Amino acid sequence: MKKIVTLRPEWHSDDLDKGKIKVVMTGSAADPANFQPHIHSKDERRDLKLRAKNPDDELEIVIVRDMWLTGFDAPSLHTMYVDKPMQGAGLMQAIARVNRRFKDKPGGLIVDYIGLFQSLQTALAVYSPWPKPMHLWHPDQKQKRSVMTSDCSPTCGQPC
Incomplete structure (x- = not known):
């Protein structure tokens, strides 16, 4: 997530109700420190799920770990x-x-x-x-990086 936010800072917001990108996961205090900002309560995860389901919400990218x-x-x-x-x-x-x-x-x-x-x-x-x-696309390392650095929107409907 940090790399994406570095490339696209305008996509990020610490406010759960704002931002184009979020991480959704469960966890505990025993998880690594870099996981902690993304571990949310049940109610917060429910709110993020509602945002993801709303086609009019600005949320476009959700990174999940074993959820949804x-x-x-x-x-x-x-x-x-x-x-x-x-x-x-x-x-x-x-x-x-x-x-x-x-x-x-x-x-x-x-x-x-x-x-x-x-x-x-x-x-x-x-x-x-x-x-x-x-049709499956197997991107090489260069293509993987280009997806996140292109000017293409995540919802444009075309491979970036």
Whole structure:
């Protein structure tokens, strides 16, 4: 988060009700000091979830740790950056978070940082009734950096 805020300071606000970017996680006082600013109460996490679901809110990027992958419905979400191994039903539920139609949005974009293609193929074979065309982008290090330094908005609908 610090690197993103350094590149895009205008996206950040310490106020939970403001800012284009937030981190959502549970934790405790035993977690590392750099986690502490992002550990919120249940009510604060609920408020952030409501912000994320509101397409009119300025919140555009939410970094989550083991949260909102199941039971979270926000059809306006467009892009998910995955850097955690997943498989099976959990993987299908995770990608379903962004692969929803909403207004002019035809679907979602999954940016795979760790190589989930085989796990996704396996999950689709088990959980999908028909084969679907799929496009996965495996960014190299330079492309990963360019996503955060480009002038592209996180919600522009195009790979940056």
